[in-house]
Amino acid sequence: MTDFDTEAAALELFRARLTRKPCHAPGQRFAIDSLARAEQVQSALLAMYQKAGQEIIGYKLGLTDQRAQAATGIGQPLSGALLQAWQYWDGDAIPVAGLIEPRVEAEVAFVMSRTFDDPQAGLAKLLDSLGGALPALEICDSAIEGWPRSLFEALADNLCSGLFVLGSRPVDPRSLDFAGLPMKLSRSGETLAEGNGSQCMGSPLNALLWLARQRAAEGNPLQAGDIVLSGALGPMQPVGRGDQLRLELGALGVLNCRFV
Structure with a gap:
């Protein structure tokens, strides 16, 4: 194990993304062994994206399953950033080449x-601060070989961000029961995963409120136009070229996309 080196760790993750050649065990090699260190690496990584011309347009939540929080001993969600270049819409063809x-x-x-x-x-x-809610698919990815071995590695790698797909018809959040929101994810008509809103901190609104308060306390509040992904409503699934996915989220609507 080497000494903790924020910039070296971030640069390795950044280059792994650019080249599509995953790096090996950065958490161990760069001593990313705490939330604070992981957040420092993530911040440096995002600065590299911004220096390369990428724009942060929102944020994403992870570890929003309260059972997982308890099991890991962390006791809170984790967050990463969303870049504009990663955004797609309902009906889009999603490239897997990158x-x-x-x-x-x-x-x-x-x-x-x-x-x-x-x-x-x-x-x-919070409800007064919202313009709408949409169904979304997050296409997670990792710069780390075999995916992260720890939550610290995942957090450093911008919480395994990849791409994200949004529905096209915003719904008034005041009209929705987020805790009871049913979720069904299908691939070519075959059900891949099912869940509901309660799997995300009891309600996706609870997850959003946690992030909003956290960022406000840090002096970097959520702003008008920011997009926030709530965290998962069911289990993660592998995806690849040729897959056609359909997400049904009850009153929130339906989202379709295909991978090319």
């Missing part, structure tokens, strides 16, 4: 309409 080992999760996407800058505010303030 991905390494993609996997897909069904999620809820929220779009902010106002700044949320009060770390003590509750759901009423």
Whole structure:
């Protein structure tokens, strides 16, 4: 194991993404052994993307299953960033050429309409700050060979971000029962995964509120126009070229895409 080196770890992850050649065990090799160190590496990695001309347009949540939080001892969600170049829409053809080992999760996407800058505010303030909710698929990926061996590695690698696909018809979040939202993910008519909103911190709104408060407390609040992916409503599934996916999210609507 080498000494902790934020920039060296971030550069290795960045190059692995660019070349599609995953790196080996960066957590062990660069001593990424805490949340604080993982967050430092993620921040440096995102700065490299921004220097290369990429724009951060939102954020994503992970570890939103409360059982997983308890099992890992972390006791909270984790977050990463979304880049504009990674965004696709309902009906799009999703290219796999730039991905390494993609996997897909069904999620809820929220779009902010106002700044949320009060770390003590509750759901009423959050709902007032939302412009809409959409069905979403997150196409997760990893720069790490065999996928991360620890949550610290995953967090450093921008929480295994890849691409994301959004529905095209926003729904008023006040009209939805997010906790009871049914989820069904299918591939070419075959059911891959089922779940519901309660699997995401009891409700995807709870996950969003956690992130909104966290960022407000850090002085970097969610802003109007930001997109936030809630975290998974069911198990992650592998995906590849030729797959046609359909996500059904109850009253939130339907999303379709194909991988090419």
